[in-house]
Amino acid sequence: MTGFRALPSVDQFLLSPMGRTLIDGHGRTAVTAGLRVRLDAARAAIRDGADGDAEAARLPHLLAADLAAAAQSDLRPMLNLTGTVLHTNLGRAILADEAIAAASAAMAAPLALEFDLGSGGRGQRDDHLRGLLCELSGAEDATVVNNNAAAVLIALNTFGQGRQAIVSRGELIEIGGAFRMPDIMARAGAHLVEVGTTNRTHPRDYQDAITPDTGLILKVHTSNYRIEGFTAEVPAPHLAQIAGKAGVVLLNDLGAGSLVDLAAWGLRREPTVAEAVAEGADLVTFSGDKLLGGPQAGFIVGRRDLIAQINRNPLKRAVRLDKIRIAALEATLRLYRDPDRLAERLPTLRYLSRPQADIAAQAAQLAPQVAALLPGYTVTTTDCASQIGSGALPTDTIPSAGLRITGAGGDAPDRLAARLRTLPRPVIGHIRDGALILDLRCLDRDEDLLGALSA
Numbered sequence: 502m503t504g505f506r507a508l509p510s511v512d513q514f515l516l517s518p519m520g521r522t523l524i525d526g527h528g529r530t531a532v533t534a535g536l537r538v539r540l541d542a543a544r545a546a547i548r549d550g551a552d553g554d555a556e557a558a559r560l561p562h563l564l565a566a567d568l569a570a571a572a573q574s575d576l577r578p579m580l581n582l583t584g585t586v587l588h589t590n591l592g593r594a595i596l597a598d599e600a601i602a603a604a605s606a607a608m609a610a611p612l613a614l615e616f617d618l619g620s621g622g623r624g625q626r627d628d629h630l631r632g633l634l635c636e637l638s639g640a641e642d643a644t645v646v647n648n649n650a651a652a653v654l655i656a657l658n659t660f661g662q663g664r665q666a667i668v669s670r671g672e673l674i675e676i677g678g679a680f681r682m683p684d685i686m687a688r689a690g691a692h693l694v695e696v697g698t699t700n701r702t703h704p705r706d707y708q709d710a711i712t713p714d715t716g717l718i719l720k721v722h723t724s725n726y727r728i729e730g731f732t733a734e735v736p737a738p739h740l741a742q743i744a745g746k747a748g749v750v751l752l753n754d755l756g757a758g759s760l761v762d763l764a765a766w767g768l769r770r771e772p773t774v775a776e777a778v779a780e781g782a783d784l785v786t787f788s789g790d791k792l793l794g795g796p797q798a799g800f801i802v803g804r805r806d807l808i809a810q811i812n813r814n815p816l817k818r819a820v821r822l823d824k825i826r827i828a829a830l831e832a833t834l835r836l837y838r839d840p841d842r843l844a845e846r847l848p849t850l851r852y853l854s855r856p857q858a859d860i861a862a863q864a865a866q867l868a869p870q871v872a873a874l875l876p877g878y879t880v881t882t883t884d885c886a887s888q889i890g891s892g893a894l895p896t897d898t899i900p901s902a903g904l905r906i907t908g909a910g911g912d913a914p915d916r917l918a919a920r921l922r923t924l925p926r927p928v929i930g931h932i933r934d935g936a937l938i939l940d941l942r943c944l945d946r947d948e949d950l951l952g953a954l955s956a
């Protein structure tokens with residue numbers, strides 16, 4: 502029993518110098534909860550024959566380590582060296598400095614979110630973005646919601662509830678498990694009418710399906726797969742004619758939806774939002790945090806009368822944006838007014854357009870320095886292939902370069918990857934052919950990686 506007596510009581514420990522230091526650092530609630538866990542463990546160990554004095558001596562250190570570990574957020578900044586630029590699981594787009602500054606300012610002070618500075622009367626939160634979105638897309642009007650999934654949901658609900666929505670069988674997409682077009686349709690209250698086949702859909706398939714109950718035709722950009730071979734789809738301008746003649750809404754869900762032609766930066770062309778609008782879609786939906794490079798958001802641009810109907814849908818209130826993201830979006834969209842400097846200022850575009858030679862030079866520079874920080878591992882440079890991610894240009898890769906790290910034993914790359922995930926600034930790569938690959942496309946500064954690995 503003397504064993505147990507060596508352990509301090511909760512109160513004794515909290516009043517001790519060590520207890521006070523820990524409370525200063527982590528707060529009383531956290532220290533008390535952590536202490537109880539460690540005391541229970543120590544008592545169990547003593548019951549199993551451990552020495553009471555030894556348990557009491559190591560308790561403060563164990564508790565301090567527990568508290569330090571718990572104080573580290575899993576949301577701490579890390580280095581995305583996976584080679585996937587817009588990694589959904591890693592939070593997609595990195596915002597421009599201008600957007601970060603605007604978001605911080607919006608968090609710290611009141612702002613005219615729904616207040617008209619001119620008249621002193623009531624304003625609308627979407628007004629801050631509407632003008633920019635119309636200018637950049639050529640659309641008549643625009644509205645903004647929580648994400649593109651919400652944009653599609655509210656548009657389908659507004660024009661398809663209790664009515665039919667026509668979609669090609671080649672475009673019934675699933676994006677990351679929970680977002681499946683048929684399920685979204687059902688939740689929106691729209692009756693899905695599938696037309697055509699997986700690989701071929703013709704104008705007459707749409708025409709034959711239109712009835713007085715048809716609310717809309719949905720065109721979906723098949724953003725995360727590509728159907729190749731014997732294929733046919735109805736081009737958007739033709740679909741716009743068919744919808745227009747029948748008096749039904751044509752909704753084009755672009756997904757990644759770039760505001761600029763990526764070919765100017767050496768990437769493959771994705772349909773731009775302005776093109777989709779010009780092709781005659783009544784409404785176009787796209788994401789804020791994919792190719793656009795902003796925070797999570799969903800945009801609907803198009804005909805003024807239809808946007809007004811969407812804004813009157815009670816769902817709009819449930820999926821509206823907060824001030825922080827509106828501020829960040831406004832700052833992001835403003836950057837598009839200066840396309841010549843866009844790649845400098847918008848991290849997504851900067852990463853996507855980095856030439857392989859540039860990345861290879863960085864890899865050559867870094868390899869010996871990284872090797873010095875990882876004793877027991879072999880670090881060489883390698884060519885690799887980056888991906889855009891988030892379903893944009895799914896079958897395309899961008900030539901890139903990085904570090905290839907191997908070690909003794911078949912599980913060396915997995916063990917190293919696990920170690921790098923637990924760093925104060927985690928480093929995430931990918932494993933290929935028995936090596937850990939760190940694709941350097943998204944590494945802004947060499948010091949970031951060297952600093953992370955030194956910790």
Ligand SMILES: *Cc1c(COP(=O)(O)O)cnc(C)c1O
Binds near residue numbers: 680755788
């Ligand atoms: C990504 C995507 C969505 C969902 O957009 P989120 O912004 O992730 O909600 C919807 N449709 C298409 C075609 C997409 O690519």
